[in-house]
Amino acid sequence: MGEFDLIARFFTRPPRPGGPTLLGVGDDCALVQPSPGTALAISSDMLVEGRHFLSTVAPERLGHKALAVNLSDLAACGATPVAFTLALALPRADAQWLEPFSRGLLALADAHGCELIGGDTTQGPLNLCITVFGEVPLQGGRSQALLRSGAQVGDDLYVSGQLGDARLALEVFRGQLSVPAEVFEAARARMETPSPRVALGQALRGVASAAADVSDGLIGDLGHILRRSGVGACIDTDAALGLIAARHALDADQALGFVLAGGDDYELVFTAPANAREAVQAASAHSQTPVTRIGRIEAEPGLRLRDAQGRLLQRQDQAFDHFK
Amino acid sequence: MGEFDLIARFFTRPPRPGGPTLLGVGDDCALVQPSPGTALAISSDMLVEGRHFLSTVAPERLGHKALAVNLSDLAACGATPVAFTLALALPRADAQWLEPFSRGLLALADAHGCELIGGDTTQGPLNLCITVFGEVPLQGGRSQALLRSGAQVGDDLYVSGQLGDARLALEVFRGQLSVPAEVFEAARARMETPSPRVALGQALRGVASAAADVSDGLIGDLGHILRRSGVGACIDTDAALGLIAARHALDADQALGFVLAGGDDYELVFTAPANAREAVQAASAHSQTPVTRIGRIEAEPGLRLRDAQGRLLQRQDQAFDHFK
Numbered sequence: 001m002g003e004f005d006l007i008a009r010f011f012t013r014p015p016r017p018g019g020p021t022l023l024g025v026g027d028d029c030a031l032v033q034p035s036p037g038t039a040l041a042i043s044s045d046m047l048v049e050g051r052h053f054l055s056t057v058a059p060e061r062l063g064h065k066a067l068a069v070n071l072s073d074l075a076a077c078g079a080t081p082v083a084f085t086l087a088l089a090l091p092r093a094d095a096q097w098l099e100p101f102s103r104g105l106l107a108l109a110d111a112h113g114c115e116l117i118g119g120d121t122t123q124g125p126l127n128l129c130i131t132v133f134g135e136v137p138l139q140g141g142r143s144q145a146l147l148r149s150g151a152q153v154g155d156d157l158y159v160s161g162q163l164g165d166a167r168l169a170l171e172v173f174r175g176q177l178s179v180p181a182e183v184f185e186a187a188r189a190r191m192e193t194p195s196p197r198v199a200l201g202q203a204l205r206g207v208a209s210a211a212a213d214v215s216d217g218l219i220g221d222l223g224h225i226l227r228r229s230g231v232g233a234c235i236d237t238d239a240a241l242g243l244i245a246a247r248h249a250l251d252a253d254q255a256l257g258f259v260l261a262g263g264d265d266y267e268l269v270f271t272a273p274a275n276a277r278e279a280v281q282a283a284s285a286h287s288q289t290p291v292t293r294i295g296r297i298e299a300e301p302g303l304r305l306r307d308a309q310g311r312l313l314q315r316q317d318q319a320f321d322h323f324k
Numbered sequence: 325m326g327e328f329d330l331i332a333r334f335f336t337r338p339p340r341p342g343g344p345t346l347l348g349v350g351d352d353c354a355l356v357q358p359s360p361g362t363a364l365a366i367s368s369d370m371l372v373e374g375r376h377f378l379s380t381v382a383p384e385r386l387g388h389k390a391l392a393v394n395l396s397d398l399a400a401c402g403a404t405p406v407a408f409t410l411a412l413a414l415p416r417a418d419a420q421w422l423e424p425f426s427r428g429l430l431a432l433a434d435a436h437g438c439e440l441i442g443g444d445t446t447q448g449p450l451n452l453c454i455t456v457f458g459e460v461p462l463q464g465g466r467s468q469a470l471l472r473s474g475a476q477v478g479d480d481l482y483v484s485g486q487l488g489d490a491r492l493a494l495e496v497f498r499g500q501l502s503v504p505a506e507v508f509e510a511a512r513a514r515m516e517t518p519s520p521r522v523a524l525g526q527a528l529r530g531v532a533s534a535a536a537d538v539s540d541g542l543i544g545d546l547g548h549i550l551r552r553s554g555v556g557a558c559i560d561t562d563a564a565l566g567l568i569a570a571r572h573a574l575d576a577d578q579a580l581g582f583v584l585a586g587g588d589d590y591e592l593v594f595t596a597p598a599n600a601r602e603a604v605q606a607a608s609a610h611s612q613t614p615v616t617r618i619g620r621i622e623a624e625p626g627l628r629l630r631d632a633q634g635r636l637l638q639r640q641d642q643a644f645d646h647f648k
Binding site: 052076086120145213 | 346350353356357363366368372376398400401409441442446447448451453458462467537
C-alpha cells in the first residue's frame with residue numbers, strides 16, 4: 001500500500017454539499033469558505049507516542065482522542081467545528097492499524113459535523129498532528145469567542161464534567177497505583193476517549209467571561225486564564241474533590257492532586273459573573289454537561305486553595321510542562 | 325526553559341493590525357477572518373528528521389524550509405498567504421537551536437506577510453508540522469484557485485525555475501555522487517532553502533488551467549494533474565533537461581532522472597492553453613520567476629517522453645512514495 005492508496009482508502013470522503021468546504025482531500029490545498037458573519041477559530045495539537053498516548057492504546061481510541069483533544073480547544077472558544085486536517089507520521093503503512101484508527105477518528109468527526117479536508121502522510125516515528133477549524137459568530141466586527149482574558153474579580157469559577165480520572169488511569173498503567181478493575185476501566189475510558197465539551201462551549205457564549213480547556217491540569221490551565229485576565233482565584237478544595245469520579249478509591253490528598261494537576265482531562269474551566277448562575281445552569285442543562293462551581297475570581301494574583309472550613313492549604317502541585 | 329517560556333520567547337508576535345488575524349498565539353484558538361470575497365486555502369505538511377531534512381542542516385535553513393514547503397502548496401493554488409500554525413515535537417528545549425530556527429522561519433513568513441498565529445509544542449522525536457492559510461478570490465460563488473483537475477487536451481505543459489538540483493545535493497550527501505564544490509553548494513541551497521513560487525501562482529490565476537507543486541518529483545506530481553484531469557501528457561526531454569542547473573556536472577541520463585523524479589523541488593508544474601503563451605510569459609515576468617515549456621497535454625492517458633528527434637524514450641523513473 002503506497003502513500004496515495006493509503007490516503008484514498010482511509011482518509012478521503014467527499015465534502016458535505018452546502019457546507020463550508022468547497023474542496024476537500026486531493027489537491028494541493030483544501031478550500032474553505034466560513035459562513036457569512038463568522039470568524040474561523042483555528043487550533044493545532046500534536047500527539048506523540050509515549051507522551052500523549054501509550055503504544056498499547058487501541059487504534060480506534062487513538063483516532064478518537066487525536067481529534068477530541070483538538071475539538072476541546074474549539075470548545076474552549078465556543079466555536080462550532082467545521083473541518084480539520086490530519087498530518088500523520090507512521091512507522092509503516094499498516095492497514096490493520098489504519099482501518100480502526102480512521103474509524104475512530106471519523107466517527108467522532110461525524111458526530112461533530114467536522115470534515116477531514118486534507119493533510120499529509122509520511123514515514124517516521126508515530127506522530128499525529130491535527131489542525132481544527134470552527135466557526136464563531138461575529139457581532140459588530142468582534143468575534144463572540146470565549147477567551148482566556150475575560151475573567152473579572154468576583155466571577156464564579158466552574159469546571160465541566162470530571163477532573164483527575166485520566167491521570168489515575170495513567171498512574172495505574174505506570175504501576176504506581178492499584179484500584180479495583182471497574183474503577184480503572186472507567187478511568188481508562190476517560191484517558192483514552194475524552195469527550196470534548198463542544199456543546200457546552202457554544203452554550204456558554206455570552207454567558208462565560210473566560211474559558212480554557214483543561215489539558216495540562218487545572219492549575220496550569222486556570223493559570224493561563226488568571227495571567228491573561230490579570231486576576232487571581234481561590235478554589236474550594238471540597239468542591240474540587242467532587243470532580244474526580246474515582247475519589248472513593250483514593251485518599252483525599254492523592255485525589256486532590258489528580259484533580260488539580262492530573263492533566264489529559266479535556267474539560268472546560270471557565271468563569272462567569274455571580275449573577276449568571278442561572279444562565280450557567282441553563283447552558284449545562286442545554287448541553288447535557290454537568291458543571292461544578294469550585295471557587296471565585298479574586299483581585300490578588302495567584303491561586304489559593306481553601307477547604308470547607310476556610311483554611312488555606314499549602315500544596316506543591318504543578319501543571320504538566322513538556323520541558324520541565 | 326519551559327514550554328510556555330519557549331513559545332513566548334521564540335514564537336509569539338502580535339498580529340498585524342488590520343490583517344485577517346483577529347487573535348494570534350496565546351489562547352486556546354487563533355481567530356482568522358478571511359477578507360470579504362475570498363475563500364481560505366489550507367494545507368498541512370509534516371517534516372520528519374532523516375526523511376525531509378538531514379540532522380546536520382543548519383536550524384535557520386530548516387526553519388525556512390518548513391514554511392517554504394507549505395507556502396509552495398499555497399502557490400500551487402494561486403493563494404495569497406495570510407497565516408500559519410506550527411506544531412513542533414522537540415527532543416529538548418534548546419535555545420541554541422530554537423533561536424536560529426525561529427529566525428529562519430519568521431524571516432520567510434515576514435517576506436510573504438504570513439503570520440504565525442498558533443500551534444503546539446511537545447517533547448518527542450524532532451517533527452515539524454505546519455498548517456498554512458491563504459486567500460483565494462471568489463467570483464460568483466466559485467473560487468479562483470488553481471486546481472489539479474483543469475488540464476485540457478492540447479494545453480501546454482510548463483515548469484517553473486529548476487528541477488533536480490535538490491536531488492543532486494541529496495545524492496552528494498549520501499556519498500552516491502561527486503561534483504565540484506560550487507555545483508554542490510548551489511544545489512545544496514536549492515535543497516535546504518527552496519523558494520516557494522507564491523508570486524507566480526498568484527499571477528497564473530485565470531491563465532493556467534491546472535497546477536500542482538513539485539515535491540515528490542515531476543513524474544509523480546504531474547501524474548496527479550493527469551489523473552484528476554483525465555488526460556495524458558508528453559514531455560520533451562531536451563526541454564526538460566534544461567531545468568537542472570547542474571546538468572553540465574552530470575551525464576544526460578542521470579540529469580534527466582533527477583529532473584523527472586528528483587523530488588524536494590518546490591517548483592510549480594502547470595498547464596495553460598496554447599493561446600495563453602503570452603499571458604504565461606507575462607505572469608513569469610511579473611513574478612520574476614522563469615518558466616519553461618516542456619511538453620503538451622494529450623488525450624491518451626499516461627506520460628510519454630520524447631527527445632528532440634521525436635523518439636519515444638523508455639525509462640523507469642518513479643515518484644517518491646513514503647511507503648513504497
